[in-house]
Amino acid sequence: MLLGLPFLALQARQSLDDEATAIQQFVLARIEAILGHAGDATADVLDLVGSPCVSAGLDLRRGVTAHPFVRSLNLAENGRIYCSTLEGAVDYAEDSSAYANGRLQLMFGNLVTPNRALLVYRQATKTGAVLVGIDGQHVFDVLRLGAEEFVAQVRVGENWVDKDGTVTAAAHWPDSATVNLASSVTYPFTVGVAYRQSLVCRHLISAYWPSWLLLTLLGLLMAYGGHRVLSRRNSLTTELHRAVEAGEFVPFYQPVVQGGSGELAGAEVLVRWMHPVEGLIPPNQFIPLAESSGLIVKMTNQLMDKVQADLLGQVKNLPERFHIGFNISAAHCRSMELLERCRDFLKPFPPASIVLFLELTEREIIQATPLTDELFKQLDNIGVQVALDDFGTGNSSLEYLQRFTVNALKIDQSFVAKADSDALSTHILDIIVDLASRLDLFVVAEGVENAMQRAYLEKRGVEYMQGYLFGRPVPFADFIAAHVAPTSK
Structure with a gap:
């Protein structure tokens, strides 16, 4: 028992880590795919930067309809946002320093939807930039796909967002949680997946009790028994x-x-x-x-x-x-x-x-x-x-x-x-x-x-x-x- 229980605890923790990693990689891939569509949208309208909003508006709106996940397209020049598919001709200051690596920003909301998180993808040009607004709901939906025992959050710059759509300046992990972080190699965002330490104990009590019995009766078969129980733990796939x-x-x-x-x-x-x-x-x-x-x-x-x-x-x-x-x-x-x-x-x-x-x-x-x-x-x-x-x-x-x-x-x-x-x-x-x-x-x-x-x-x-x-x-x-x-x- 002294040798077997620590071994089982280690295996249970490894299984949870593997599942957290699987969730993490899935979330990374899905959000990268969403941002890939945003990149395609910017490529189609880069040449419009500097064009008057009156002439560029229709092409911008076509760009929104042609690409999934894109909620709005905006043009900026010389530090000012001057054209938007949502509002038409506008005049807002554009703070390029607010974007992680000058490319991505997670906002609490905007004037149109002040209480709804917004992900903004930015592609700079020589004189300005194209900004792509992505509804945060697409990110929330991805974060909800993981098992309930795991907490997944996404960080862009200094802001974090969770599956409920709450944007905060700091991540809120459960008490005594194990946190796994992984950053995208393509875009400036990070995915964190965490689970409570108490989850390891709960799994040992609820799912591994047959192994305890095997340990008392068949101590030399401890590793085999633990492996058989662990194999019943299902990942998403x-x-x-x-x-x-x-x-x-x-x-x-x-x-x-x-x-x-x-x-x-x-x-x-x-x-x-x-x-x-x-x-x-x-x-x-x-x-x-x-x-x-x-x-x-x-x-x-x-x-x-x-x-x-x-x-x-x-x-x-x-x-x-x-x-x-x-x-x-x-x-x-x-x-x-x-x-x-x-x-x-x-x-x-x-x-x-x-x-x-x-x-x-x-x-x-x-x-x-x-x-x-x-x-x-x-x-x-x-x-x-x-x-x-x-x-x-x-x-x-x-x-x-x-x-x-x-x-x-x-x-x-x-x-x-x-x-x-x-x-x-x-x-x-x-x-x-x-x-x-x-x-x-x-x-x-x-x-x-x-x-x-x-x-x-x-x-x-x-x-x-x-x-x-x-x-x-x-x-x-x-x-x-x-x-x-x-x-x-």
Whole structure:
């Protein structure tokens, strides 16, 4: 016992350190990706520094819509901020010394959102700079992905921010905490992850008691017993592996309706994690990790099997050519397996009863290769439809239109939310609808939440709509009960 318990304590601490490091590296990678998009946005508008705000404003606003995570773009010259996508022509002092390495600043807020943290990325030029405002919520969401036992915070310059969005001049770690710090090699920020010392004791008491018994009975097997218990400690990725094997990911269905009549046309399949302890976990908390760990393909395959079984039991009650949509990412497009999965999915259904949609997301860029060209060609041959999800918010949408066979554009809810109230969003929405008409594509508007938005979209001839106005994502039984009436077909 004297030799074994210290050994187990050391192993428990090492396991916690490893998990803290894994969380730390994940947070570093995600925030670096966010800042990478900000860097791309500045590169597009660097030439505008010095241009009058009247002539530069439209290009700045286009830059905001073309890059994810970017909330605002601003131009500064000779120490003064003179143009902003949020306020137009302005005149504020720019303090370059407030930025870490002259590139990054974590603010408590600004005039537009005084109580909401803001991350500002700065790219200097010879006479001024381009400033990119990034909503702090993107950083908070990343910090929330870690296990509850760990506290993660980000430092930029002298300021720290935690998962609740609180910006402070000093980090607030738990009492008697072990803190691990790591700095980005690309951008001037640091990630700290901490856990209480008492967590080691709690783990020894709750998770390692079988080892205590083994120590008293089989002292020479102490190391083996401790290793077996430690191996049951799950990291974030291991927990996802376990959940996939246990089939804990389930489909929820959100209705898609026809724009004019409001009749049911189909549904988008949205994944939810039914965790045995945490309950229902939304996708934004695990999809990025599932994509980076390579589990997204297996997860999607399981969803397609479950959706197929659901639809087969109700196909006679569904509208003809019922649309069913799945989100796919870059990982799905690295082999022809997706084609076979789509064939297997459609095989048991009567002809023209189900139309399968694949929605291309831009969380990871799908590289255009001879393999992807052949994949999308074959998908088109078997009748699978392809839609560009969140069109207008990413930087690869137009490239996808040029290279892949595309049938539909899905308008991002950020544009729909401001329909008929914000001039820029209205113009972008009109441009997307006009582009779809010219390319003979149909349009699906996401995030429709009220009658005013619906009426505006109907005026513009939008064929399909989706949003809380028509129904929230729900399990299949609830979807059928709410939206499908039994027929005698």
